[in-house]
Amino acid sequence: MEAQNLSGCTIAIIDFLQTFPEEVRLMWPARLSIPKVLFYLARYLTLANNISSVFLSPGVSRRTVKECNGALNLTGLLSPLAVVSAEAILFYRVWAFSGKSRRMLAYLVIQFIGLHSLVFYSVGKWLMSVKYARWSLPSTADRPICMVMEANEFLLSWTYAALLSSVISSMVIMVFIAYREHRGSNNRLLTVFYQDGVYYFVVLAIMASANVAVNWLAYGGYKYILIQTPMISRNVKSIVFWLDTLRKYVEPPRKQTHWNRLWRRPIPPIQPDASTLALAQAFPSDLSECLPLLQALTISYNRLFRFSEARHYATFRDAFKPYIINAMASVAGRLSRVYLHLPLEIYRDGVLGKDIHFPQLEELCLTLSTIYKTTNSEDALEQFVAPFVNRQRDSIKIMSFRFGDRYTRHTEEYFRVGRLFKALVDFPGLSDFTIELKINQDERTGLDQLSTFIHRHRGSLRTLGLFLLDPEEYRYPISRVHTPNTLCQNALFNHTVQSCNGLTRLTLALLSEESFLANSHMLLTSVSRSSWTGGLIHLKLDHSRLKQGDIIDLISKTEFPSLRTIAVNVEILTMVLFDLFVVRLPLLQTLHVTAGSVQARYGHHLPETKVLQTSPFLADLEACSYPQWSTLAELSFNLIVKGVVMPTPGCWMGGPDPPQWVTKKQLQPVFPTVQNFAVHAYEKDIWY
DSSP states (O other), X not given: OHHHHHHHHHHHHHHHHHHHHHIIIIISSSOOOHHHHHHHHHHHHHHHHHXXXXXXXXXXXXSSHXXXXXXXXXXXXXXXXXXXXXXXXXXXXXXXXXXXXHHHHHXXXXXXXXXXXXXXXXXHHHHHHOEEEXXXXXXXXXXXXXXXXXXXXXXXXXXXXXXXXXXXXXXXXXXXXXXXHSTTOOOHHHHHHHHHHHHHHHHHHHXXXXXXXXXXXXXXXXXXXXXXXXHHHHHXXXXXXXXXXXXXXXXXXXXXXXXXXXXXXXXXXXXXXXXXXXHHHHXXXXXXXXXXXXXXXXXXXXXXXXXXXXXXXXXXXXXXXXXXXXHHHHHTTTOSEEEEEEXXXXXXXXXXXXXXXXXXXXXXXXXXXXXXXXXXXXXXXXXXXXXXXXXXXXXXXXXXXXXXXXXXXXXXXXXOOHHHHHHOOOOTTOOEEEEEEEOOSOOHHHHXXXXXXXXXXXXXOOEEEEEEXXXXXXXXXXXXXXXXXXXXXXXXXXXXXXXXXXXOEEEEEESSTTTTSSOOHXXXXXXXXXXXXXXXXEEEOTTSOBOHHHHHHHHHHSOOTTOOEEEEEXXXXXXXXXXXXXXXXXXXXXXXXXXXXXXXXXXXXXXXXXXXXXXXXXXXXXXXXXXXXXXXXXXXXXXXXXXXXXXXXXXXXXXXXXXXXXXXXXXXXXXXXXXXXXEEEEEEEXXX
């Protein structure tokens, strides 16, 4: 036992000294969170357990058996607590790897409580079964030692078996999720979690198996030879894995300092190789001569392939920054359209130039993301992005913001935008404004400042696009922050949007697709009461699936005399909708209809998701004709059905078009004036 305690203390102390600098650098600045709490519990309970284990060593004198039992009980309490904290990190990692699924969380919580309740129960009963005696050996006559005379080793075996089953089940779940959900993913964080995580599980499984085997097969006091060291190794591995994951994913390249050399093996800093330097030197710093007619410019920080590791950003910045600044300055005077798909670090580090100005700029589209998870996006938006946009105030007419990396659609990034829109000045010529934002926390401040910004430009705005979406975790449902009522009660919808008198084009994509299916009253009321309905030309509502009756009420009770384009998404489509549109929207030129199912208007027919030759809806369709709808020239007619499989790859990745569910030959007699038909059927993943 003395050698075991000494080896365990040595491992714990060495690990603490080696990883303490990284703890200071990575964990101390991080905000308080569940992983941070679990990290500190696993780390410092391990040290506390080692201190308590010293008091069980033969060299520590005790006068009574009661004192021996007290020292054992203290260690018996701290050891399971330290193990449970390390196991909690393991379970939290599995939950994160699953996409933070609520179902997976419920299962993991039940498994965690069940197995670790067995651990505490078994350890407690084992401690109660231990009986000590005081022994004085010739070599330690002045220091009597505590000897275990009796204990129920069967209970201790149950403890090891529970931990082994916990590790194996977690590893199986993680491998299953990796195979089913992330086979084609290039997400670097998932790769780190999976590769290091499986190795971590294997090590824990081997140690737990060794504990079970030794406890069953060893003789006498040798049954306890692996009690302390595997527990310490388990926690040390959890701590090292957590710090190593943070270092690999969020930390920019570090300079090699004496501190780094002292506490860890030297890591050479990432430097531009010869090819990178040659490319940078060949990069033209003056584009005005080679592109004399350039008017539109798109710059993307492309993370499509392996996401351009965060540690390489500093190399890119240092190598290309001076050339990019000169190139931008050389063409800034002629550009009228600029599209920037860049992370906030680009603006913060002045890669485009600290005072870059486009005097003739009319259209500015920004897609904003972050490279480092530690980047303070609120500060960057207010201090760097807002001044960059404000410098273009005199000429800009079209402005759009998209928050989130367009190349990593399913990697969630959340932004608080209140300070950004508060810092933006008035743009006297702004006529077109679009924003796409995932609402993660309670974005009341952000929505209020957005509402104020739009309200200041209500007189000049002609086009408005609001994409205020629920966050999405790929293939898994998560809790929603806003309901239709809480969102539509915001001043943005019950006052600001309604007051944009000159609005001619409106696109609304709010929350998730089916958020407004059961409660669309406030949204449609906000539209119908607006002052701009008489001049509206383009209305796009096809993100939100609505009941056909709600759309009929909106069109029946609201005058849209100028409407030329409308896009809607209905749960169940019948020909009644077209009967209404031809009467209420006689000047309509483009119609986009998306439906979850179709149904014949008469009789008691069930909704159909597949239109066969004997379909009642098809018979109803062929019986209709709208020759009086002379202005209608384009019709998009799509059937999107919820299924249990992903959409056909060709539908989403530039392959062949999806199959048609009705043919142009069947539609042409019904809509004789239409020249362009787009009729497709999709199957949509149930969690997509």
